[in-house]
Amino acid sequence: MPDLPLFAFDNSFAREMQGFFVEWQGDKVPEPQVLRLNRGLAEQLGLDADALMGAGAVLAGAEVPAGAQPLAMAYAGHQFGGFSPQLGDGRALLLGEILDKQGKRFDLHLKGSGRTPFSRGGDGKAVLGPVLREYLFGEAMAALGIATTRALAAVTTGEQIMRDGPQQGAVLARIAASHLRVGTFQFFAARGELDRVRQLADYAIARHFPQVATSDAPYLRLFEAVVDAQAALVAKWALVGFVHGVMNTDNTSISGETIDYGPCAFIDAYDPAKVFSSIDRNGRYAYGNQPAVLHWNLSKLAETLIDLVNPADGDAAIAVLTQALHRFPVLYEQYWLAGMRAKLGLQGEVPEDLALAQDLLHAAEGQGVDFTGLFRDLAEVQRGDEVGVFAAPSVFGDWLLRYKARLVLGAAGADAMDAVNPVYILRNHLVEAALADAARGDMAAFDRLLAVVVRPFEVQAGAEAYAAPAPAEFGAHVTYCGT
DSSP states (O other): OOOOOSOOBOOHHHHHOTTSEEEOOOOOOSOOEEEEEOHHHHHHTTOOHHHHHTOHHHHTTSSOOTTOOOEEEOOOEEETTEEESOOOOSSEEEEEEEEOTTOOEEEEEEESBOOOTTOTTOOOBEEHHHHHHHHHHHHHHHHTTOOBOEEEEEEEEEEEEESSSEEEEEEEEEEESOOOBHHHHHHHHTTTOHHHHHHHHHHHHHHHOGGGTTSSSHHHHHHHHHHHHHHHHHHHHHHHTEEOSOOOGGGOBTTOOBOOOSSOEEOSBOOTTOOOBTTOTTOTTOGGGHHHHHHHHHHHHHHHTHHHHOTTOHHHHHHHHHHHHTHHHHHHHHHHHHHHHHHHTBOSOOTTHHHHHHHHHHHHTTTTOBHHHHHHHHHHHHTTOOOGGGSSSSTTHHHHHHHHHHHHTOBOOHHHHHTTSOSOOOOHHHHHHHHHHHHTTOOHHHHHHHHHHTSTTSOOTTOGGGGSOOOGGGOSOOBOOOO
């Protein structure tokens, strides 16, 4: 009986989007080994996990499996507000597209597979720490119910890559709904290639928003759908205290997924100005700025669609796109407030709910109160047991009286709160410790941390340390755009 192929590819982007990529192959590497395989995700995708464990060369990009059409995608982007007309996959390849058991299409993408024509002088490689960081964050976010790319595998290459000294080379094989970005539209719009922009918009509609295809204004409806998806996404980030760290337009996905984890982290104490990226010196991508930045990024997408929305009247196109863009803050607040009502255990809708939610955060700011633990403690208030910051007179005293009065009007109950308020997030000190151990060849801390955070809402015996914020001696946490 012949061996079955690893993947049943159906490569629509390679088939339909000539001119949007460069066909390319990954570098040969001396000793590719699958370090960690996401068996649960492999099962969801209908893949043979045991076969994948022996496919390190394929998952590193060093061998091309049957049916694959590896390519490096072209895109541009605003990076920290400055426009770069050509970026592209400088250290990554789209290996191909696969369909899961429900027929849903996913990209299989290799990050760190070597230089491409878009590398801009870089070596195209990745090292183990950033690969494992993205693995952890993708799985943690997925477990929290947040749209995200996910790791299928982390593969070591047997190379030593220079990053402040020699580090172990690695490749991340990740799964995404697609790798279409705001920057993909910008690449062709900046060149005045309207036909390409239209082709890309049609492909995005067919792949992600087929419901708008028959509209009398499909390109406007596409923009509205992206605005809605991104408003929902960034609201979910805020609700769990996630900071992406590098929200450039080339890191803003058309599908509404979290993509390109780099200098990312979760906040411990509530702080709207919190920044983790070593290069974000002006706080552009601070925790509290993320909705405004996304709004700005979407304005850049709108600019690329003007001639599609109304080829005969640019002013009219700008007017309707601007109207759609101005819906973003409204949608964001709706999604955020709905999420906060759930986190606070409020049933029904009362006009004062927005102020109640905002005032809780205002009270927490500057107090050193753990953001994640705050909401778990609040569930105990509904159980009649005031604990943590609610146990003694404090800045939360007046707020707590208002909260109890609101519960009289409708309460979802403590169990419902526990179902949406995580016990465990990726604590920064634990991530750094796990990655440091992994660099020394010890994966035990990584495996334990991953096992805890993929069950974020369930209290786990012996996992108390995973629910605690960083100790004072950990100091300020800084992350880097690792490659």
